[in-house]
Amino acid sequence: MSDKILFKSILTADNTSGLDVMNGHEVLSTDQRQLGPSCILILIIAGKVIMNLLIFGARHRNVSASFLGYFCISLAAVDFGLLFVVAFIHYFQDFSVLGFRITNYHICLFTQIISHTYGILHFPVFLVSGLDYYLTIVKSIKISRIYPGLLYSIYVLLLWITAFVYVLRSPIDSPTVDSYETAYLCTFYISRQSFYLSVALVLTIFMVFAECCCEMLAFIKSLKVISSANNIIVLFSFPSGDQWPIQGRKPFLASLLFSFLGTWSPFVVLQIIIFILCAHIPAYMDMNVPWLYFVNSFLIAVSLGLKYPDLPETENIFSTDPFVGWKYCALPFMVAEQKKDILLLNELPSAVMIV
Structure with missing residues (x-):
């Protein structure tokens, strides 16, 4: 044999x-x-x-x-x-x-x-x-x-x-x-669980995008990318009449989505391709570390969306995600009580997000 x-x-x-x-x-x-x-x-x-x-x-x-x-x-x-x-x-x-x-x-x-x-x-x-x-x-x-x-x-x-x-x-x-x-x-x-979970996550992303498409377009139009100290800095220039902090659930959701897709868009595209091709991946490969960190960023974004407008001000919360800088995404929308945060935001011409 x-x-x-x-x-x-x-x-x-x-x-x-x-x-x-x-x-x-x-x-x-x-x-x-x-x-x-x-x-x-x-x-x-x-x-x-x-x-x-x-x-x-x-x-x-x-x-x-x-x-x-x-x-x-x-x-x-x-x-x-x-x-x-x-x-x-x-x-x-x-x-x-x-x-x-x-x-x-x-x-x-x-x-x-x-x-x-x-x-x-x-x-x-x-x-x-x-x-x-x-x-x-x-x-x-x-x-x-x-x-x-x-x-x-x-x-x-x-x-x-x-x-x-x-x-x-x-x-x-x-x-x-x-x-x-x-x-x-x-x-x-x-794994059927992986399939249904992927479908749910991708559909949720598309629903949020459809809800905040106008805000997303405004973000894209105001986008500026510069390089400083070996970091890529994304700047969003808002009208001069807008004051800090910025308010509104839709702009905040658009900011979360923009930050999320800025890091995980290749992974989202990969999930869509897998759905279209109906590819079946063995579970020992389907459960992997990149997939878990993708889910991790998704859950943090959902939690911040549910927490708005009472966003947490502790550094410990924003450092939970090792890939997405949620702090720079949420700071413009926070009713900050600390003067150093207010001074920092007033000195900047736009919201800053490091990716």
Whole structure:
């Protein structure tokens, strides 16, 4: 019997419905004459690990603690652990650990478990992160000052344990195949949660854009871009008659949307392309650090929108996002009580946002 894992594509002709495809029956295919499936899987996971490192390297250094930030770190650790295990098994091929025999078959098994676990975590992570920002930003509730990172770490650990236990205890039905197929059929879970969550986020962005399209056009017309001290500074020149702070929910939403798209527009375009092509991505790739930081920025923007006009004035809130400078987006709309903020805004000819 061959020790290679076969990645077979189950098409509509194999009596697999579209819902079954989204429920985990969609798999990748490769020709056995080409590079081995195990090698391809290792290269894909290695690319994901490198992408995680690049994203972490691009973050701002001073970032406040948040649930989603700690979950991103844990996800990167699980990705690295999966890469190490898969590469170790592929290198030694057939060995025993504590009397348990490990073969190339377990490459598929471990990846299936991780893939299914990733696939069911989208909604829980989104809801817990949304609750975290709702309490800390909208309700201005202070998390325990004593080791707040420890509290988030416990929540993240409990979430991972719950997900793993659910996956290991839940039966997964394998698709029916012809008798001539090899026993080493490796199927990868496709997350329906990721699909619906992506649709909801993109539709929300388009709805806000449609609501504030006039304000967005005004922002674009007044836009000026300059470079100073190796930073790109975006200036918005408003009519001379306008006084600080600027008021209005629609201009504020337009400012949030402009800041969000200024950072994540490539990711939004990528999501739209995936929808148009109906591409199904395995869950072990679909759950990734860039996607989580995209969701993180979205949730912070929603929280600030709900908080307006009583915007928080603490630096701790605005430094939660490591990629979008929400402070420079919200300052022109804040009823600032501190004189230094008023003096700073009066000295500037326009609102300043560093991206």
